[in-house]
Every structure is written in structure tokens, then in C-alpha cells.
Amino acid sequence: MTYSARLANSYFGEWELYIIVEGHADDWPVHSYGRTSPTPTLAERTAALAGLGYEATDGAAWEWMEMDNEDGEAVEFRGSFEVRPIGEAP
Structure with missing residues (x-):
């Protein structure tokens, strides 16, 4: 089973990586x-995923989305990535 990992700024403005599960x-x-800041590197994101018990699915690539802020403040970016539990067959 695959899941979506997301990299985003938390409500406190700090970067966090989370896995969307049931x-x-x-x-x-x-x-x-x-x-x-700075935005977590690919190596940091990979290590965090492993620490949570997940790994990239075959051919997964980070996709980035710009989140517009309605009141004209700075935009936010959110990344998503397909993952699976470590050791789970594709």
C-alpha cells in the first residue's frame, strides 16, 4: 500500500514531514x-522518512505546490511524495 508524504510548514512555521494514513x-x-529555514534537504527528508518507517516508492519524485495566501502575504510551498512502509513489496 502506498501513502502520501507531505513536507510543509506547521502552524508554528517550522518544517515538518508527515505521512497521510487512515x-x-x-x-x-x-x-x-x-x-x-532552510528547507530540509533531500537527505534530511529521506532520513526522516526512514525514521518514521517509510521509504520512497519506485519512481517517486517530489512534487511541489505553491499555496497562495489570500491576504497578500508570502506564499507557502508544500511538497508531496509517494511512500510505502519499509520492506513492503512494490
Whole structure:
């Protein structure tokens, strides 16, 4: 089974990586980077995924989306990536 991993700024402005799974968002696996910048590197994201027990699916690539802020403030970016539990067959 595959899931979507997301990299985004939390409500506190710090980067976090979370896996969208069944159930309530409070129960999703999450890794906080504890910083607002710089954006976590690919190596940091890969290590965080492994720490949560997930790995990239075959051919997965990060996709980035710009989130417009209605009141004219800075835009936010969110990345998503397809993952699976470590060791699960494709």
C-alpha cells in the first residue's frame, strides 16, 4: 500500500514531514525539523522518512505546490511524495 508524504510548514512555521494514513491527522506519523529555514534537504527528508518507517516508492519524485495566501502575504510551498512502509513489496 502506498501513502502520501507531505513536507510543509506547521502552524508554528517550522518544517515538518508527515505521512497521510487512515484515521485522524493527530495520529499520522510526523517528524518535525524544529526550524523555519532552510528547507530540509533531500537527505534530511529521506532520513526522516526512514525514521518514521517509510521509504520512497519506485519512481517517486517530489512534487511541489505553491499555496497562495489570500491576504497578500508570502506564499507557502508544500511538497508531496509517494511512500510505502519499509520492506513492503512494490
